[in-house]
Amino acid sequence: MSNISTEKAPSGTKLWLLHLGYLExxxxxxxxxxxxxTMSQQAPPNIRRKMVLISALIEHPTQGLILFxxxxxxxxxxKWGPPVNDIFARTDYNPDHELEAAVxxxxxxxxxxxxxxxxxxxxxxxxxLEKFRGTNIPIYVHEKELKHAFYSVATKTDxxxxxxxxxVPELNWQAFHGPVFELAQGVLLQHSPGHTPxxxxxxxxxxxxxxxxxxxxxxxxHENYENSTPQGWLARDHKAWVRSHQLVKAIAxxxxxxxxxxxxxxxxxxxxxxxxxxx
Numbered sequence: 001m002s003n004i005s006t007e008k009a010p011s012g013t014k015l016w017l018l019h020l021g022y023l024e025x026x027x028x029x030x031x032x033x034x035x036x037x038t039m040s041q042q043a044p045p046n047i048r049r050k051m052v053l054i055s056a057l058i059e060h061p062t063q064g065l066i067l068f069x070x071x072x073x074x075x076x077x078x079k080w081g082p083p084v085n086d087i088f089a090r091t092d093y094n095p096d097h098e099l100e101a102a103v104x105x106x107x108x109x110x111x112x113x114x115x116x117x118x119x120x121x122x123x124x125x126x127x128x129l130e131k132f133r134g135t136n137i138p139i140y141v142h143e144k145e146l147k148h149a150f151y152s153v154a155t156k157t158d159x160x161x162x163x164x165x166x167x168v169p170e171l172n173w174q175a176f177h178g179p180v181f182e183l184a185q186g187v188l189l190q191h192s193p194g195h196t197p198x199x200x201x202x203x204x205x206x207x208x209x210x211x212x213x214x215x216x217x218x219x220x221x222h223e224n225y226e227n228s229t230p231q232g233w234l235a236r237d238h239k240a241w242v243r244s245h246q247l248v249k250a251i252a253x254x255x256x257x258x259x260x261x262x263x264x265x266x267x268x269x270x271x272x273x274x275x276x277x278x279x
């Protein structure tokens with residue numbers, strides 16, 4: 001199967017963008033060289049940047065409701081603990097940004113969800129998985145992401161970004177393999193390593209609004225995409241990131257996709273959010 005598929009989802013497929021709140025952090029985490037000292041400016045200002053937490057809900061005629069990523073979960077500042085929450089601080093809290101409330105804005109209930117897709121398993125994207133314990137709802141994630149996340153928790157080598165509470169055998173994990181996985185007609189998962197080994201983007205080809213590409217944290221902010229530069233302090237595998245970036249550019253060029261980046265406030269608010277839907 002070609003990575004770049006233009007097959008449309010069935011007529012009647014709907015997409016809602018879900019707003020799950022805000023966080024704020026030093027932009028050095030997201031932009032290379034941000035705040036770096038130079039000879040001419042040896043004490044540059046440390047600029048903090050407001051970010052958005054994002055999820056998406058798809059109503060598919062044959063597969064039912066599909067949730068893409070779950071956000072940070074309830075009470076995440078307390079669950080993350082003081083060091084992490086001090087670095088990535090929640091701001092402007094509103095109960096409407098909780099996952100269950102965001103889903104209700106679409107006219108559905110969280111209990112109606114039939115499948116979950118995880119772009120990657122970092123704590124700000126996988127915290128909401130706690131809502132699905134004991135439900136047996138399938139959770140689709142790339143095998144490399146699942147292996148890396150469980151290994152990181154088991155060996156305590158990356159506990160800052162993965163949390164044990166999000167990674168439990170009781171969840172109905174469904175690993176997919178290879179560079180591209182067709183979850184349903186018009187719904188594709190594109191393996192895009194770099195930020196994590198198993199990060200995967202969601203490509204959705206809609207009948208009227210065209211192709212949508214949810215990049216999760218392949219790009220935290222729009223500058224990563226527009227300037228072809230990976231994240232700052234959060235960057236991992238540079239070579240893999242560059243290959244994934246080339247894939248995104250190819251998909252965008254072929255499909256004229258609407259891009260939704262991992263946490264970019266400016267880009268997210270170009271679009272309308274639930275209860276508005278796209279089809």
